[in-house]
Amino acid sequence: MKRIWAALWLILLAAGLVGVYERLAQGHRVAGYTSNVPWGLWVALYMSLMGLSAGAFLLSNLAYVFNVKALRRVGRLGLLTALVSLIAALFAIWFDLGHMARFWKVFLRPNFASPMAWMVWLYTAYFVTLAGELWYAIRADLVRAADGDGIQARVARRLTFGNRDLTQQAMERDAHRVRLLGTIGVPLAIAFNAGSGVLFAVVEARPYWNSAVLPILFLVSALTTGGALLTFLVAFLTRDKGGETHRQTVAFLGRLTLGFLVLDLLLQVSELLVGLNTTVPGHGDAVRWMLAGPGWWSFWLVTVLAGAVVPIVMLTRRGASVSQMGTAGLLIAVSFVAVRLNIVVPGLVVPPLAGLPAAYVEPRLAFHYAPSAMEWLVALFIVIVGVGLFHLGRNVLPVAGENRREA
Amino acid sequence: MTALREARGGAGAVGTEAVGAASGNGVTSRRDLLRKAGVALAAVAVAEILETSEALSVVHAEALPGGSSAGAKPAVSVPAAPLASPGSEWRSNVLRMQDELAAALKKPLAERRWGMVIDRRKCVGCMSCTVACKAENGLPPGVVYRPVIEEEMGTYPAVGRRFTPRPCMQCENPPCVPVCPVHATYRQPDGVVVIDYEQCIGCRYCITACPYGARGFDFGEYYTTRTPEVQPYELSPSHEYGKKWVRKGERSPVGNARKCQFCLHRLNAGMLPACVTTCIGGATYFGDLKLAGSLVSEMIGQESASRLRDELGTRPAVYYLG
Ligand code: SF4
Ligand code: SF4
Secondary structure: OHHHHHHHHHHHHHHHHHHHHHHHHHHHHHOOOOOOOOOOHHHHHHHHHHHHHHHHHHHHHHHHOOOOHHHOOOHHHHHHHHHHHHHHHHHHHHHHOOOHHHOOHHHHOOOOOOHHHHHHHHHHHHHHHHHHHHHHHHHHHHHHHOOOOOHHHHHHHHHOOOOOOOOHHHHHHHHHHHHHHHHHHHHHHHHHHHHHHHHHHOOOOOOOOOOOHHHHHHHHHHHHHHHHHHHHHHHHHOOOOOOHHHHHHHHHHHHHHHHHHHHHHHHHHHHHHHHHOOOOHHHHHHHHHHHHOOOHHHHHHHHHHHHHHHHHHHHHOOOOOHHHHHHHHHHHHHHHHHHHHHHHHHHHHOOOOOOHHHHOOOHHHOOOOOOOHHHHHHHHHHHHHHHHHHHHHHHHOOOOOOOOOOO | OHHHHHHHHHHHHHHHHHHHHHOOOOOOOHHHHHHHHHHHHHHHHHHHHHHHHHHHHHHHHHHHHHOOOOOOOHHHOOOOOHHHOOOOHHHHHHHHHHHHHHHHHHOOHHHOOEEEEEEOOOOOOOOHHHHHHHHHHOOOOOOOOOOEEEEEEEEOOEEEEEEEEOOOOOOOOOOOOOOOOOOOEEEOOOOOEEEOOOOOOOOOHHHHHOOOOOEEEOOOOOOOOOOOOOOHHHHOOEOHHHOOEOOOOOOOOOOOEEEOOOOHHHHOOOOOOHHHHHOOOOOEEEEEOOOOOOHHHHHOOOOOOEOOOHHHOOOOOEEEEO
């Protein structure tokens, strides 16, 4: 079984690499976005991964900072998920830049009037906090794992950075630092996630984005997807599967996810209803495009069916099995890319001036968008690298299952 | 594509043969005869052209003093277009705008406010400005600084069309500027919103923020990519912002946001923007809105002057009449 997974992973990685090669060799020439719909799949993927990261992080810190006992077993796995999602998200947005080699300019000459600059600074701070928190959360186990010759032991030795202190005092200090970093990280995660909502909401040129609900929606979506992904990971990938505690943890995560999902849907419906009934008809064009435009299926089939109806049924069934709950989680986490895509694209396909689409007609000025093969492949690459990093982290770092100290 | 290549190859071969024949050893071949005949024909043609152009210049000269081409023979009435006559309103307007441009350039940057007035009643929708701008700024597929929006109003037979050329509005409160994460786009003291191609990271946030759709992204494409060769005109440098930009590989401005900058490079050399000088309807006016008595400042005082989406508070420097 392991071999099959590894082979599949390698095949998908190879396919993804084809996309990356195309992207690097051809630049944006093989992309599906246009001058008029300048953002697409990667921006949506970036936001989804950012949401996953923040969501997983916030839920982990329910255990560390807010002492929610039911989530103790999730803590480290959640932190690892958050870290990996964040790295993948950064890849997604990096590939999207017109000049990839200039990303550092956001650090050296930031314009703090721009929500985008704020985002970058916030998630950089978040990155550092998160990495630190994860380190303190696993340091003691790293020290324990450092004896021996295996690859795990060698990595563990490296990662202790020479701090091998296992006294009670040192462990207490670790726990304290975890809590401290978590306390710093929670507002950071909230800020940069709501911040990505702000990034869209401030653009008045796009009435569909210009809504104060958006930052809140982004936050709720983060918690929904973060919870969903953790439900899946805990259901299928913790080492002490099968026991009653395991079942309870998954059920708790499932319920949490369900709650966030319902709240998320409420906010989405609110946006939809307002959009459909605007008294200035043009302001509802984006919503109508989403419901009945060429990408209708991404809303009805992916978001409504696969992302809401099916998982809600699975999660609310009495006596739902652990794997059912886990599958529901995966469905929600994956299908949310469509939710993000349906924030980005409908806002852009509506021309800011009537008559503009017909004024000068050529493919790169089109007011519609479908991701190109290269974009799909690069997206695949990002996800596959994320999966690989997660797998590596889970196997090399003491994050899953052996939560002795916390349990 | 193959057909084209063959055609080119064929032409090349014919050329070589012809040269071979010409440099031959004096044997008069049929080809030679043909060639001589060709030269003779060409001579006749040149003579005819010369005659015609003489006639043209006569008519032209005749037309000048009167400022009217009424007396011109129908066959040669084409060159006597109103544009060329000194009495024409447009010609004097261009001369006046040029003088005003020179005067404005003598003032410090911060005391100029470049502005444009577009008279929609005069625009005929020919899109010469669009094309001239494409050529002037070396614009690739996906980037058009000045499209002309067409609208049809009324029902037949009472039907009218209105044309709205849409350059960048050079907003006084430009929504595209604050969103840029790296200060790559900003408003100059003379009111022109510029992009520093060397700083722009190509995030495209500004493109989404412009309420006029006035920004585009340079994907690095050429119009002649799928032809036998990328034509040299697509590789020759453009002079935006007074620098030389060769669009090659991923070098800027490829990968950057791009927009109309009122042809700053031409302005600074004392020339009007390309769209102004090529406008066949004489519908686009340009100048310093802060220069007392300038043509544009007079025009925006008219009752019919308006700005696009003025309710947004962006305060464009482009005004429309009609
Ligand atoms: S028209 Fe658009 S690109 Fe031009 S200054 Fe205004 S907001 Fe910026
Ligand atoms: S595309 Fe360039 S100019 Fe526009 S916001 Fe991004 S960095 Fe700034």
